[in-house]
Amino acid sequence: MLEIRQVVKTYGKNAPAVDHVSLSLTQGVVGLIGHNGAGKTSLMQMIATLTRPSSGQILFQGVDIVKNPNAIRQRLGYLPQDFGVYANLSALEFLQYFAALKGVRNPARLLQLLEMLNLHEHAHKPASTFSGGMRRRLGIAQALINDPDILIVDEPTAGLDPEERLRFRNLLAELGFKKLVIMSTHIVSDVASIASELAIMRQGKLIAHQSPDVFLQQARGQIWSAQVAHSDFEALSARVNVLQAQRSGSSVNLRIAHPHSPCADAALAEPSLEEALMAQRYASLEQAA
Numbered sequence: 336m337l338e339i340r341q342v343v344k345t346y347g348k349n350a351p352a353v354d355h356v357s358l359s360l361t362q363g364v365v366g367l368i369g370h371n372g373a374g375k376t377s378l379m380q381m382i383a384t385l386t387r388p389s390s391g392q393i394l395f396q397g398v399d400i401v402k403n404p405n406a407i408r409q410r411l412g413y414l415p416q417d418f419g420v421y422a423n424l425s426a427l428e429f430l431q432y433f434a435a436l437k438g439v440r441n442p443a444r445l446l447q448l449l450e451m452l453n454l455h456e457h458a459h460k461p462a463s464t465f466s467g468g469m470r471r472r473l474g475i476a477q478a479l480i481n482d483p484d485i486l487i488v489d490e491p492t493a494g495l496d497p498e499e500r501l502r503f504r505n506l507l508a509e510l511g512f513k514k515l516v517i518m519s520t521h522i523v524s525d526v527a528s529i530a531s532e533l534a535i536m537r538q539g540k541l542i543a544h545q546s547p548d549v550f551l552q553q554a555r556g557q558i559w560s561a562q563v564a565h566s567d568f569e570a571l572s573a574r575v576n577v578l579q580a581q582r583s584g585s586s587v588n589l590r591i592a593h594p595h596s597p598c599a600d601a602a603l604a605e606p607s608l609e610e611a612l613m614a615q616r617y618a619s620l621e622q623a624a
């Protein structure tokens with residue numbers, strides 16, 4: 336469905352924000368993971384035709400969208416990172432406004448979307464009274480008005496409480512059954528359970544693109560749990576890759592990435608996706624939610 340070929344984006348004389356990225360995507364939820372500044376937003380904005388690549392090609396169903404942006408615009412829904420609602424408009428008025436902009440004349444569709452996003456009871460309330468999660472859901476409703484084939488959502492869970500986060504995750508998972516959903520995040524656990532593929536970006540480069548299962552498979556046999564005396568912790572952590580350390584009385588419970596047993600009494604552990612990425616140095620501890 337979407338073919339990204341050797342795409343580069345440079346701003347001024349800076350190092351490329353996106354550096355020769357190639358990706359081929361079809362259906363499902365794709366988690367675009369990377370630190371702040373890794374180039375996720377720049378890549379998404381190029382797919383959304385909001386900015387043009389400095390070089391390279393992006394094809395949607397075989398059509399070059401740099402030369403022919405309308406080929407994707409009609410089939411795309413986009414929820415930007417800093418999406419704001421118009422506080423004076425009600426949820427329904429807000430959708431009516433976007434429907435008019437997008438040329439969608441189907442009032443039933445708007446009601447259906449409000450229902451789908453569990454906002455129907457708030458249809459006539461001003462968006463100024465909405466929680467962060469409700470605003471984000473209204474943002475998704477806006478992105479879905481034209482029933483797009485591709486939905487791009489940039490850091491959609493930032494600032495949401497755990498319940499809203501879960502609800503949002505489920506919604507994206509459901510959409511991923513029928514569409515290509517590209518979701519950027521620096522929080523691995525937000526996409527771990529729903530992504531069919533993970534694309535990892537670092538300093539503009541795509542450094543890995545695989546299914547979560549493959550990442551997990553690669554990490555198996557390298558993740559260890561161990562309990563060490565507090566006095567031994569420093570020496571051990573200088574020697575091995577400690578993923579997590581939790582103090583418990585006079586000892587420390589550790590999760591460690593190491594190719595073989597890192598210390599006495601270490602036991603092999605089943606990696607979480609986050610640990611699998613950390614073990615490969617695709618992600619870092621700070622990325623934990």
Ligand SMILES: Nc1ncnc2c1ncn2[C@@H]1O[C@H](COP(=O)(O)OP(=O)(O)OP(=O)(O)O)[C@@H](O)[C@H]1O
Pocket residue numbers: 346352369370371372373374375376377378
């Ligand atoms: N319009 C712009 N002009 C100049 N530099 C930019 C512009 N947009 C992004 N950059 C730079 O490009 C790099 C990649 O930024 P980008 O926003 O694409 O990354 P990101 O992974 O989405 O990060 P974040 O999660 O913080 O949004 C950064 O160094 C950023 O400062």
